Amino acid sequence: MDQKRWERIQEVFHYALEMSDPDRRAVLESLAREDADLASEVQSLLDEDARTSLIDRDISSVASDVVATSESQDILSQQQFGAYRIIRMLGEGGMGVVYLAERSDLETKAAIKILRDAWLSPARRERFLSEQKTLAHLEHPLIARLYDSGTLPDGTPWFVMEHVEGTPVTEYCKANASGIRERLTLFRSICEAVQFAHNNLVVHRDLKPSNILVRADGSVKLLDFGISKQLHADGDVREQTRTAVRMMTPAYAAPEQIRGEPIGLHTDVYSLGVVLYEMLVGRLPFDLSGHSPADAERVLLEREPEKPSSAARRMATVSAGAAHAGSISGSSWTDLDVLCLTAMHKEPERRYRTVDALVRDVDHFLRQEPLEARGDSARYRLGKFTRRNRARLSAAALVIVSVIGLSIFYTVRLTEARNAALAEAARAGQLQRFTLNLLQGGDEFVGPADSLRVISLIDRGVQEARSLSNDPTMQAQLFETLGSIYLQLGKLDQADTLLKLSLSARQAIHGREHSDIAQNLVGLGMVKNARAEYDSAQALVARGLAMSKRLLPPGHPAIARASAQLGQVLQESGDYDAAIAVLDSGVRLQTVSSVATPELSATLTELANVHFYKGNYAVSDTLNRRVLEIDRRIYGPRHPSVANDLINLGAIQFEFGKFTEAERYYREALAITRPWYGDNHPSTAANLTMLGRALVSQQRLDEGASVLQEAVAINERAFGPVHPRVASALNELGRVAQQQGRLDEAETNFRRMEQIYRTVHKNKHYVIGVAMSNIGGVMKERKRYADAARLFEDVLQLYKTELTPDHQLVGIARVRYAEILLLQKRYVDAEREASAGHTIIGKQPSPPAVWMDRARQALVSIYDSTGRTELAMPYKGALAAKK
């Protein structure tokens, strides 16, 4: 049946309904002679009209029939889970049911966990599966392996994992009456496993003793990594997160989990703190028995736990579980109190920043060294200032925000951490810039818009910093941090102001020379560099570098960073040879110790970039491979830095014209970028765009187009339909469509691109001209020369106000205009434009060969058509010489 037929059926149906029975019968009988099908169709509908049907039932009664009948678990025993088959139930927990299963072919046992209340909508199942792949790669002796996972036909997720026989760690400690060192050593190995997972971007989210088993041989095994994530709707549907938390064990849930705020590494740190508390004291920090869920939440959010030391002493009198308590000295207890309560601090920014930091303090404790967590009143004050911003911030869970958040929260006391955070921001920014340069041909206008929320956060930070005038040291450091962030975001005026404030504050404190002052000089130099004032940039950075070298031991990270930055300045100023010299010596300095550091990686990356720009692709390739190896070692295999390296390697292959190799690198990078940033992040889109270009260059146009379309869709979601990134992706798509001869689609894409640029730049930016030129190209193919000519006239008019007359784009537009004029046989105009274009393009530092040739070709055609073949000769010669 088609739509017309259905219309017709309805017409007759309604017509018949109006009639009395006998009339109706007569009408249908006569209709049957013409169109028997129609008549019987209408008759059957009339019959139904008089009967009741499912549709008339109340949906609630239907629903209770279908849903509310008790569902037998026995169906599961018939179900095959990958290669595994259920044997019997092992237990039932808050999140779901666990079964013992067997893989019949290998006769190996496994545990199957089936999550309850976690039906995934069809839309989310795919993402679930891709996340599970990440978990399946989590191989560590202390982490239970995930073998397989999937969803039941109705979307209920299941997991097959290593079957571990063991005792929950808290029970183990009690049963063995473990001593304090033993307990902390156990705890340390738990942390080690969590740390490994964190390095692989997996947050556990539901750490508790029942997930931490100690086996008969005394080794620890952690279960259920990343699984509770499936209870969460990612993104910002907070209520769902809260719901999920209620299904978890609230006693170990961090306050931010209970409040439905963003979850991160700090969430696991909290849970580890609670586990440690229980291991030390023999009971949980809060007694939640007899509380309603709402009361329990309030207790967890509001009450401070009793110090482990005093809780343990009280417990020791009633329970053998804390018998070890007596053997601990008073000062040890003070340290344990700090360690434990720092880990489980209610405010994430006052906890150990990473599990790594927690482990360091555990080690300090075991070696009887002072803890890093002690005596941090300055950090506390800083914490207070950031907390106020945090509430407003929490919705923006963008990576960049958390990076910047980190750098504000933790840096003032911990310079190293600040530097690491900044390096992280720099790396993120670098990746973005590198990819954007590829996308946009180096236009800077794309940077700030998506960072607006960050900017306003930093703006508030500056206000707070200004009020800290009673602590000039801290204020100076804060100014420097904020200034560096502004620099990353391209807000150069603010960066300059703050770095200068920081500098003069430090000069007032330290006099002329100090390693912090050296750092300020380098920072100010980088601002100049961003402004393309290379001479003063070079002078400042060189001064800072020299000062660092005088004051700091050789091989100090600050020296390494400064020389990398000097290299960057030299590179951007175009002095590639000097840049290479500086960076080479920087690399030599750093490789003395043969330790791979982030600084070495950054210096080598910079060196690789210089060689890339210089056209030494082979050298750049070698260097990038080395960086890749280092970064994999430092950051693990699935870190954005590694993706960045892969992208750089891909760009080199792209330059070589080896598009299949480029594609391979881009895909490898994408395998990191996508899970790290998610499906809806601009970085994913940027990576996709590069992949799309590599595919298009292989003439795999359909594949390329669909990849590019995904990039457009992501950018549209991330930035809204009107954003330069969307426009640049549309540009690529338009070109593909044009190559495939789909001119309508090409034109639509280019027109949208034009509209976006017009809106964003308020009709004033040369990129509008680029879009219009592309439309002109489509018009030319359609042989609508008059339209095309008008477009190029407008383009040149726009360029007059937006570009210098000898800009390469002006040259290109004039050549393209000349080509149209030639087709219109307007030879005088064509000659004027072609020769002007030819001259402009020829004056460029490295004239693009394609456009030189097109200019020559146009001139040849013009002179030949007007019978002045002798004038065409030199151009013909140049064209022939090329071949």
Add this chain to the structure above:
Amino acid sequence: MASRSAKNPPQTAAANYSSFPVPQPLLDELFTAAYEELRRLAGAISRHDPAATLSPTALVNEAWMKLAKSPPFSVASPLHFRSIAARAMRQVLVDAARRRQASRRGSEVAFVTFDDGAEHSLAAARDVLALNEALDELNRLNPRQATMIEARFFGGLDTAEIAGLLGISEATVLRDWRAARAWLAREIRKA
């Protein structure tokens, strides 16, 4: 040319509501969130009290109250939400019906007979699945009618609300409803 297919993206969950002032990706997100919330609520109710009557209006209200506060939902009006929830409810019931059927297949080994309740429930499951398929077909023939049935049957919207939602008169709603209802009833019976 193969690339044509790329120009026609697969129909998405909320495609019928294109008249809403909400962009498509957001609609999909709304649908997903509504679906999962409804599933959770339905599951919780069925587990804690098997005899409890499952009122979709109550479910939808509870879901709305939970979800309304989250950012993506702040753009949708309650009426929009209910129409999206209707689609989600349809999916929830279809999934439940599929599970019913699967459980029948799976347990044939274990049980020889079914009690009346189980038979009854199986018939309902069969009907729901048949309705689901017929609705897909109706959506091809007349998307407006499909939307209408969905909103009324699965979402409990009344005539006036549907008229408002679709921007048509109540008389048109009633007329469309009557024909679509008869056709669907016939299709379910045939199945």
